[in-house]
Structure formats: structure tokens, C-alpha cells
Amino acid sequence: MDKDKFIELVFKKAQEKNIEEFEIYFLSGGNTSLKVYEGKIENFSDSQNQGISFRGKFDGKMGYSYTESFTEDDADFLINEAGENASIIESEDEQIIYDGKGEYVPVETYNSNLENIKISQIENFLINMEKEAKNLNSRVKNINSCMFGMGKGERIIKNSKGVFLKDKGNVAYTYLSLKAEENGIIKTGSDFKVGRKFEEFDFKKIAQNAVSDAVSKLNPISINLKESKCIIENLAFTSFIDSMAGIFSAEAVQKGVSLLKGKLGEKIAGEKFSLVDDPHLKDGEGSSSFDAEGVPTKYKELISDGILKTYLYNLKTAKKDGVNSTGNASKGGYKGTIGISSFNLYVKKGEKSFEELLKEIGNGILITDFAGLHSGLNSISGDFSLAAEGFLIKNGKKSAPLNQMTAAGNFFELLKDIDEVGNDLKFSLSSTGSPSVLIKKLHFSVE
Structure with a gap:
């Protein structure tokens, strides 16, 4: 049976069994992704999933269960399984079913036009983006990834205290990564776009940004450095915030x-x-x-x-x-x-532009990317020692690219050492974002 009828059936059966309190939670999701390489589709995937979970109080303890199929037998299974699971719970933490009080602010998270995009449109977009990147600069030697994806989901919550909520959302994203080479030095550059309006995805702009990113890192220099003022660029600091959230x-x-x-x-x-x-x-x-x-x-x-x-x-x-x-x-x-x-x-973004941050710091280091956050950052103590990419800042301007650095310190001390926050707020492929930030001091070693 369809999800709506199944939810009503489970709700009715839970009432008939006099469950103290209960909640039904439906979630569906789908993801379509397409990759091209050398002007042809390299990979296409289209996945869909949905399921319903049930949680209810039995003798004061909350039991959980879930199912991916929606039959009358499944409705009985959900309730019985939750009861059995509740009987073996040892935690004394109280689980609460919400009573629905408060004001719900409507938000727009769904664009029906995304559902109508044809695979041929996405394919053309990616082929053009790949071609554009290759033609922009002769130093671009390889396209690592040229992909486009769309995700969607629907959610329903219905409980015994009168809550009955529905929402759905979707989003599209594209990502381009490439390699540039000069004098035996190979550097990677990338760019991406996330949004709900396909017409706002500009393959030329994404290609230009990815190429500029890679080419700007070529012919790096080494400097002798132990401690310096620095600017951590927006996406680099975003990765920090994301890891410490x-x-x-x-x-x-x-x-x-x-x-x-x-x-x-x-x-x-x-x-x-x-x-x-x-x-x-x-x-x-x-x-x-x-x-x-x-x-x-x-x-x-x-x-x-x-x-x-x-x-x-x-x-x-x-x-x-x-x-x-x-x-x-x-x-x-x-x-x-x-x-x-x-x-x-x-x-929260500040008032100063990225260029104004460069002028304010005068001379220092610009960090554009951190690597190894999963292993080089202790998310409890905040201590970190991370490989980083970046540039020299000289006389208030972004200067020569640097060989890979190691940046070391402590996240909690880093927060205290933030002197300025830029206005260039940017979100990553996740829902975390930051502007660039100016740091009083950071410890470095440069190869």
C-alpha cells in the first residue's frame, strides 16, 4: 500500500493497542548522478529508497523499529518489534514525544523544475564544462572529475500528541576537478556549485574557477617560516568548522x-x-x-x-x-x-572584503586548503597538525604559491586569535559555511 495509507494503518493499530505515546517517521530519498570523461558518459546512477520507523513507550521505556515494506503485516511487525526492543533497553534516559507546541516557520526547500531536467541536458552541461576547462589553458592536462548530481527527499512525522508534519526538498550540485602541469609540477584545482535552479549553473564560470585554482598553484616556492599572521580562506575555514561542529x-x-x-x-x-x-x-x-x-x-x-x-x-x-x-x-x-x-x-560575515583583509595583514600567509582533517585534527582537544596549501601574502597582495606547508595549533586558541572576519561567506558542498578569517598567529613549517 502507499505510504499515506500505511501511516494511517500503523497509527490506528498503535491506538488500538493503547501504546502510551508513539511516533511514526517516514523518510524517502533519491539521488541521481552523472559523470563524463573525454566527452562521454563515464558513470550514471539513480538510486531511490524509503522507509518508516516507529517509536513508542512501553512501560515507560521507548522502543524503536523500522520497515521498508508497507503491508498490514509490516504494521503489526513495527509495533510488536518496538515493544520487544523497549523491554531490553537499560538506559534510564527519558525519551520524549513532542507535543507540537510552537510556531513553524515555512521555508522553501523544493523546486519542481529540478524534477523536469532531462539527462540529456545534464550530459550536455558536463561535456561543455569539460571541454571549456581543457580549452582555457594548455597547462590543463587531465580532468579528474566532472559530475552533476541531484538529490531529493520527503519527510513525514505523525505522533500520538497531535503532531502531523510534512516537508520535501531537493537540491542540485556540480563539481569539477582537474590537474594542471608545468615544469614537472602538477597541481589540482576545483570548483563546485550547489543550488535549486538549473539555469543558474554556469559551466563556463565553474571551468574558469577550477582552471584558475590549479594554475595559480604552479611553480611554488619554499620559505623559512615558523610563525606568522595568516588568512584562512573561506572554504578552508569552513572545513575546520565542519570538522569541529x-x-x-x-x-x-x-x-x-x-x-x-x-x-x-x-x-x-x-x-x-x-x-x-x-x-x-x-x-x-x-x-x-x-x-x-x-x-x-x-x-x-x-x-x-x-x-x-x-x-x-x-x-x-x-x-x-x-x-x-x-x-x-x-x-x-x-x-x-x-x-x-x-x-x-x-x-556570520563581517564588513571587510577579501582584498581588504589582504591589505590589513600586509605580509603573511594565505591558507587556501587543509588536508587530512580526519586524522590530523583531534575533535575533542582541538589540537591539529595539518598539511595545508596556500600563498605568500606580500605588501597586502596574494603573491607566490607555497610548497605544501604544515599548520599546527589548537582550534580553541585559533578562535581566540581571530582578529577580522571577511564578507566573502561561502558554503561548501555541505550546509556549513564561512567567510575568510584573519588570524593573529599560527605555527607553520614549509617544505
């Missing part, structure tokens, strides 16, 4: 694995630094009017002018701290249990 989770704080524990109201960053989670951001990839528990989402500044203002809460962690949920419950798919995550997490 878990420290703002109330669950991590309560478990003692976040060094932000006990620091609410304290200054933890430079006074020009503010970190925002905005679920209502226009055209935001992670925008949503409600979280995975059906709680209304809201704009919040985790760090405001350098001061730590809040953690991110779901219902369980909020009750532990005696506060309201911030509407940041998450589920890793319909099979997942309730966790915590941000929606659109970004550093």
Missing part, C-alpha cells in the same frame, strides 16, 4: 567530550566572530521548519561576538539541562535513532 552538541557536553562544557556566557573567540545556525536561511541546503522530533526550528547564534551563547539541543538533552530544545534533533535516515546536528551552520 560536534563540540556544540549538548549530548557531547553532557557526556564530557566537549571542552565547551561549563563555558556558556564566556568569551571563547575573537569579538568579531559569531557562529550561527539558521534553519530558515533562504536557499540554504539544510533549511527546514522542523527537526527530527517535530520541534519547530529557530535561528540561533551559538557564538555571538566571541561569547558562547548556547549548545544545540534535542528534547532529551534539553530536559537534562532544564532548558527548551533548540530544535536540533536529527536522524541518520529512517533507521537511525535521535541525535543532534545543525541545519545551516555558518560564520
Whole structure:
């Protein structure tokens, strides 16, 4: 049977069994991706999935279950399985079904025109982008990846306390990576675009940016350097924020694995630094009017002018701290249990342009990319030692590319050393973003 009839059936059966409290969570998703190489389709994939999870209270304990098929037998299975799972739960943490209070802010996360894009249109777009990149500069020797993808999803939450919510969303993305070579030196460059309007995807601009990125890194120099003022470019700092986002989770704080524990109201960053989670951001990839528990989402500044203002809460962690949920419950798919995550997490942009940051620093280092964040950054202590790419800044201008550097320090100290924040806010392929930031000092070693 279809999902709507199945949800109603499960709901009815749960009521008939006098389940104390319960929730039905439906999630569907799909992803279409296309890659071209040498003017031909190299890879095409089109995947779809959907499922329903059920959670209910049995003798005061919450049990979970899920199914990917929607028959009457599956409805009985969902409820019975949740009951059996509840009986073996040892955790004393209280699980809460939301009562639906609060105002839901509508957000636009779906563009029907994306559904009508033909594969032939995408193929032509990619072939033209690949061709453009090759023709722009003779030093471009190879295209590593030339791809386009579209993702979509639908979500329904219905519970015994009157919550009945629906939303759907979609997004398109493209990515180009290439290699340029000169004098035996090979460098990689890339660019991407994320959006919900296909007409705004400009293959010429993406190709130009990727080629410029690669070519600008050719013929690097080495310098003797130990410590320097630096600018961390927007996407490089975004990767840092993305890797450290878990420290703002109330669950991590309560478990003692976040060094932000006990620091609410304290200054933890430079006074020009503010970190925002905005679920209502226009055209935001992670925008949503409600979280995975059906709680209304809201704009919040985790760090405001350098001061730590809040953690991110779901219902369980909020009750532990005696506060309201911030509407940041998450589920890793319909099979997942309730966790915590941000929606659109970004550093609030400042007033100065990138060029003004260069002038202000005068002489220093520009970091354009970090590598090895998964292994070179300790997300609990904040200590890092990372391979980095970048440029020399000389007399207020971006100068020669540098051989691969190692940048070392501590993320929490880095936040305190932020002197300026640029206005060049940019989001990565995830829903995390940042402008470029000017750092007082950072330790380096340059090959």
C-alpha cells in the first residue's frame, strides 16, 4: 500500500493497542548522478529508497523499529518489534514525544523544475564544462572529475500528541576537478556549485574557477617560516568548522567530550566572530521548519561576538539541562535513532572584503586548503597538525604559491586569535559555511 495509507494503518493499530505515546517517521530519498570523461558518459546512477520507523513507550521505556515494506503485516511487525526492543533497553534516559507546541516557520526547500531536467541536458552541461576547462589553458592536462548530481527527499512525522508534519526538498550540485602541469609540477584545482535552479549553473564560470585554482598553484616556492599572521580562506575555514561542529552538541557536553562544557556566557573567540545556525536561511541546503522530533526550528547564534551563547539541543538533552530544545534533533535516515546536528551552520560575515583583509595583514600567509582533517585534527582537544596549501601574502597582495606547508595549533586558541572576519561567506558542498578569517598567529613549517 502507499505510504499515506500505511501511516494511517500503523497509527490506528498503535491506538488500538493503547501504546502510551508513539511516533511514526517516514523518510524517502533519491539521488541521481552523472559523470563524463573525454566527452562521454563515464558513470550514471539513480538510486531511490524509503522507509518508516516507529517509536513508542512501553512501560515507560521507548522502543524503536523500522520497515521498508508497507503491508498490514509490516504494521503489526513495527509495533510488536518496538515493544520487544523497549523491554531490553537499560538506559534510564527519558525519551520524549513532542507535543507540537510552537510556531513553524515555512521555508522553501523544493523546486519542481529540478524534477523536469532531462539527462540529456545534464550530459550536455558536463561535456561543455569539460571541454571549456581543457580549452582555457594548455597547462590543463587531465580532468579528474566532472559530475552533476541531484538529490531529493520527503519527510513525514505523525505522533500520538497531535503532531502531523510534512516537508520535501531537493537540491542540485556540480563539481569539477582537474590537474594542471608545468615544469614537472602538477597541481589540482576545483570548483563546485550547489543550488535549486538549473539555469543558474554556469559551466563556463565553474571551468574558469577550477582552471584558475590549479594554475595559480604552479611553480611554488619554499620559505623559512615558523610563525606568522595568516588568512584562512573561506572554504578552508569552513572545513575546520565542519570538522569541529560536534563540540556544540549538548549530548557531547553532557557526556564530557566537549571542552565547551561549563563555558556558556564566556568569551571563547575573537569579538568579531559569531557562529550561527539558521534553519530558515533562504536557499540554504539544510533549511527546514522542523527537526527530527517535530520541534519547530529557530535561528540561533551559538557564538555571538566571541561569547558562547548556547549548545544545540534535542528534547532529551534539553530536559537534562532544564532548558527548551533548540530544535536540533536529527536522524541518520529512517533507521537511525535521535541525535543532534545543525541545519545551516555558518560564520556570520563581517564588513571587510577579501582584498581588504589582504591589505590589513600586509605580509603573511594565505591558507587556501587543509588536508587530512580526519586524522590530523583531534575533535575533542582541538589540537591539529595539518598539511595545508596556500600563498605568500606580500605588501597586502596574494603573491607566490607555497610548497605544501604544515599548520599546527589548537582550534580553541585559533578562535581566540581571530582578529577580522571577511564578507566573502561561502558554503561548501555541505550546509556549513564561512567567510575568510584573519588570524593573529599560527605555527607553520614549509617544505
